[in-house]
Amino acid sequence: MSSVRYVLGIESTAHTFGCGVVSSEGVVLSNSKSEYVPKAGGIHPREASQFHAANASATIRDSLSVAKMDLSQIDAVAFSAGPGLGPCLRTGATAARMLSLMAGVPLIPVNHCIAHIEIGRVACKEDDPLIVYVSGGNTIVSAFSDGRYRIFGETLDIALGNCLDTFARALGLGHPGVPKIESLADEGKVFIPLPYVVKGQDVSYSGLLTMAIRKSKESDPNDLSLSLLEVAYGMLAEVTERALAHTEKPSLLLTGGVARSQRLQRMLESVCREHAARFHVVAPEVAGDNGAMIAWAGYLGLLKGQEIQVEKSFIKPKWRLDQVEVPWRT
Template sequence: MNLLISLGIEGTAEKTGIGIVDSDGNVLAMAGKQLYPEEGGIHPREAAEHHAKWIPQLIPQAMEEAGLSYKDIDFISFSQGPGLGPALRTVATSARTLALSLNVPIVGVNHCIGHVEIGKLDTGARNPVTLYVSGGNSQVIAYESGRYRIFGETLDIAIGNCLDHFGRETGLGHPGGPVVEKLAKEGSYIDLHYVVKGMDFSFSGLLSAALRAHKNGERIEDIC
């Protein structure tokens, strides 16, 4: 049986991504471009414009990296959600247009499941319990009885939102995660309260404690 090849388009928020994979799980190409807002968080309209600009440029780049021609593509996949509405519509329109031009099927993919499945592919894990943390999601997920089930999740904000909010409020910029991670390597532990209830967790209290510590003059490296 010949391998099937999929070209995927990702654009749920501020990152535009093109990936090409085969049915054996081999990643043939990856190309991406991230939007860095001048201030504040991600504006949905700006994210959509970012995708509209970069998707047409990244697809040829990925095709060249994979060493393929468009007739080698068997179907188009795209991030169907969850995500920012305008960004998702831009991605869906791009995917449909490309699929129609190539006369191949189109497959919508849940962004969250994509995160989990690529982790399984990369590690070779079988039937794992997954801690899925991203900009807008923080969940404990496992596959049971033919479907993914959520066994625990954030009760308020996701850890990614927490880090981005902290970055904006303290002047570290957006996205906050990479900067916080870098500074944390230069700091020492201090007490910051957080909440875990069973398999659920909460980050709003942790964010408040971190911002309060910053206001009180604690070293930013230690808070991170």
């Protein structure tokens, strides 16, 4: 497999259709994406998948053209096989299968969560960081042990990004919600108590969201935004701190779409300082869902023979992070 130089990756778990090309050195050569934005409410899986189908071809072409390549130079095609929304995953998988057959190169199924972790790890050059992975769909504190990324803590219900996005919509702040809540919070002064729910290593955001929306009628939006972020991020910081103390990992990697939040970065950096751990955050270009991270995780998997026949390349909408063998790490 030493002949593998360039891998193309397709991402389509939720609202982003992404296509990226990476080299075997972990350099991102292109990372194109198109993003489905619902007219109202959250993601509608079927509409999102139709959006992806309509934009797949242009996104893939753009990715190859930015990388200054044509399909014949690609050595393998990776796709996000899960976890995610079924209709969206199927659209990306179909595109990836087709590319793999056209180019006559291996097809590699990639776990979306693993991709978020590995793209952060290659850039920060940390061998064994504690992982905090936060996005619209996931909230996970994880560390590598015994051949897999084990889950130390996670959300018991909705994800952090989901909680904040829904609150933003309820306040009519639009999409993307997190930066808007953060700028309101910067003006907030009074802390309004909200449900702070930490259970062991886990967090729960659904009660917090309900209460925050309920209080939005009577409270100052700046104060409420401040309080929501302090409680939501504070809960995550607490379980992160506990995981750091428990695992004694030398460093922490913050990854996923919500990793772009500077307020969250500051908070976790402060946690790291107290425990003498090095703090790293994934680069903003590869923080949210993207194809390049799939390509890179696909490359790592390919080195360990994780290619799959097209006939067997099923999607796995419920593919948990801790079910995945990680043979490229020891």
